[in-house]
Amino acid sequence: MRPFSFTKAGDKATAIKVISEAEEGKFIAGGTNLLDLMKFDIMHPGHLVDITGVAVKNIEALEDGGLRLGALVSNADTAYHKEVEERYPLLSHAILAGASPQLRNKATDGGNLLQRTRCYYFYDPATPCNKREPGTGCSAINGYNRWHAIFGASEECIATHPSDMCVALAALEAKVQVTGPDGDRTIPFEDFHRLPGNTPEKDSNLYEDEMITAIDLPPKGFSENxxxxxxxxxxxxxxxxxxxxxxxxxxxxxxxxxxxxxxxxxxxxxxxxxxxxxxxxxxxxxxxxxxxxxxxxxxxxxxxxxxxxxxxxxxxxxxxxxxxxxxxx
Structure with missing residues (x-):
């Protein structure tokens, strides 16, 4: 792991300001994926901004009848939340199908959206990977590609997204609430993640200096079927x-x-x-x-x-x- 500096933000404005000014800055909360990527020298941010004290940690009702999942609510707390279990069982089941109990206790809902591919070539610095180093090539296309994409791939990348939770959120048509230097905005879930195209290094349409604050579930949860x-x-x-x-x-x-x-x-x-x-x-x-x-x-x-x-x-x-x-x- 390479050296990095660290800030524990006291409020959202500070977190956004620090990340905007930092060179290769990244937000960190649960860190269940980011820290692994740093240890394997896949990602090497120069500065980490701890947002565990500033992002939303609650699950609350919305005026339209939906439910808001705070970005810092753990995957486990979401899966076992009474209203999620009763009104959005699809989401609860999907979360519980992923990771392990220990990771679900630590991983956050916001972080789940940002986890990176588990493509073995992405994790191996000895092999070319456009997602890790743009312009070097995709080893998976002519390599061992059993886990890889069958939809939406490009000549630049055939990696897959690893999340279970995100599959349920896509079906539910959730919305992602984010904030950054230009204020707050809402991203429909179908527009949050990207296909690889010519820029496979970009996993989402979230800007580098924006942070996820919440995930909004619509009133309809398909709880019966x-x-x-x-x-x-x-x-x-x-x-x-x-x-x-x-x-x-x-x-x-x-x-x-x-x-x-x-x-x-x-x-x-x-x-x-x-x-x-x-x-x-x-x-x-x-x-x-x-x-x-x-x-x-x-x-x-x-x-x-x-x-x-x-x-x-x-x-x-x-x-x-x-x-x-x-x-x-």
Missing amino acids: FTYIKNRDRASYSFALVSVAVGLDIKEGKIKEVRIALGGVAHKPWRNKEAEALLEDKKATKENFETVADAIVSEAKAYKYNEFKIELARRSIVRALMQAAKTEE
Whole structure:
């Protein structure tokens, strides 16, 4: 780990001012990903700004009937919060599918959004990686790419986003509240993370001198018909090969609204709204679910070692929809 300076901010204004003036400055809260990246010499910020005393640590109701998750609420406290469990069980289940109990106790909701890919080439300084060092190349494209993207990749990067929580937030259509030198702004969740394009080093549309203050959940939580499926190499403490978050609104035997988000398959949580629309006003049948699954995976592109992900995704989508709709085989 390289030397760095440190400031414990006493208020948001101070935190923003210090980060704006610092060379290679980074905010730190739980640090469950950032500290690992510093130890492996993948990231080497010159200055850390501790925001544990200034960001929001509460979960509170919103005027529109939604729920606000403070950026510093731990993943564990979010997953086990009574209102989250009752109104947004999809989010609770997704969080509990990730990491380990120890990490969930330390990791923050804001930090979860900012965790970086677990691509093994990104973590290996001996190999070229455009995400780590722009312009050096992507070792995964012609390398061992079993974990890598089948949607939205580019010739610059085929890494995947690692979060489980973010897959559920994408399905719920949450909003991210941020603040910076130019004031506060709201980022719709679908616009928060980026596809790699020609700038794979940029994971999100958050500016370098902005901090996440909260995550807003909408009033609708799909508490009656939901599911989160995670396919992985082992039963715990493993990142998704393919995960699926589903929320359905079913009235009088027909689907009125559907949300399907995939994890482990792209540089960001992946949705295909056009494919989702194929289920609107349709019955919750396996045949209809197979139609939408086929539409989603029709855009998939596999690499040498991850072709299995396409069929795994198709079957997982169907299974997740059937579980959410409580439909028998």
